[in-house]
Amino acid sequence: MPEDYILATEGLSKSFGGFNAVTDVDLKVRRGAIHALIGPNGAGKTTCFNLLTKFLVPTAGRIQYNGRDITRVSSAGIAQFGLVRSFQISAVFPHLTVLENVRVALQRQRGFSFDFWRSEKVLRGYDARALELLDEVGLAGDADRNASELSYGRKRALELATTLALEPDMMLLDEPMAGMGHEDIDRISTLIRKAAAGRTVLMVEHNLSVVANLCDRITVLARGRILAEGDYATVSGDPRVIEAYIGAGHA
Template sequence: MSDIILETRELVKEFRGFVAVNNVNLRVQRGHIHALIGPNGAGKTTCFNLLTRFLPATSGSIWFNSQNISGDSPAVIARKGIVRSFQISAVFPNLTVMENVRIALQRGTGLSFHFWRSLRPLSKLDARAMELLDEVDLGSFAHELAANLSYGRKRALEVATTLAMEPELMLLDEPTQGMGHEDVEKVTALIKRVSEGRTILMVEHNMKVVSSIADKITVLARGAVLAEGDYAHVSKDPAVMQAYMGTVNEELEGV
């Protein structure tokens, strides 16, 4: 099996003449944490939307496990093993933490849309749901309403529901956005822990997070790849420092 799990070839996305993603060639190595970074408007989230087919590419191709998935639907791509989170927290607030994870686990039972049936058959999913909650340190919150969780714990719950889909490749879009320092540290450690035996591609603005867990970094600017390599390499690249400018530039140098 190839050590490249995901590859894009000359990927382009145009919006009425504006090129948001410009000939991006991305190669994500199996088992790695790969970070996609860049200034605001660099095309990072657009790239994620192309990879999961929430947006169709203008041109180019996307390959997953050596198969061309460029024409697949988002549902088919998810079933093949690419599962993503979003910038905005996406939990069911009026369900318990356990119920949120159990909904994700239902996909494998074929009962996802059988709303008229009793919930009793779903109790067989509880043991696996608890395993996933324990993996993200939410076991003690299993019967708490998701609405009552802190923002950082809601993010952890999203990771648990993502893991319930048994992804080969997890796409995490700004997993620490809007968090305080303590939550950032917890979620960073969580991402590192759940990456064991998995592949993660993440969009992230926090350079301390990126520097501490990313095996490889791709820097985007104006929709194109500006630099690529490990943190030590990209943080000293003059083009990267110029693209970030100001405060982030100082952060790049100081971490």
């Protein structure tokens, strides 16, 4: 039986000048999976991620999403197809309120909002849904504060709520645990697992224990190429992976 892949790349490559950051990557993400992209520093994870989210244009190769070729689609365009990314540095809108942060995403439902002549009161219809989403990530009490006042972990939670507001089919998370303490890591892990119900998640992550707990499938990149793929047990037992990770914090 053929597998159902939501996202698939074919020969995806990117070079900067003469440097090949990503070479010939055939990445396949199964629908409904929590898939991790890991690898030592400089393996090309972030480049790969930026290619998938269209923040970079590939030198060669194709990207298929939901059976559609998205190689030439803009980064705003893929969000409209239900493929939404997060950022390594927590990506909130600092001087909007927590509620407004989520509402800006909900606002997408009404189109592109070029109506500069209408009062923003028309957006109040989204407040209830926004509060619901904030409640899911435990931020309902902070709705009226500026996002800049939140702690780092809470900003990440807000970012997740904003992403979920778009009801994405697939979320691309760029190091969701970067720079976090233990408590926050547990919190966000739980949130991601909850959010992943009925969705596909592809995440770049450094923290291997997070990946071991959270992810169904792992792709290891090294020097811009796929080194190994499989579940955590398979990948962590692979001698090539161990070699690539020596001295790089392999647990």
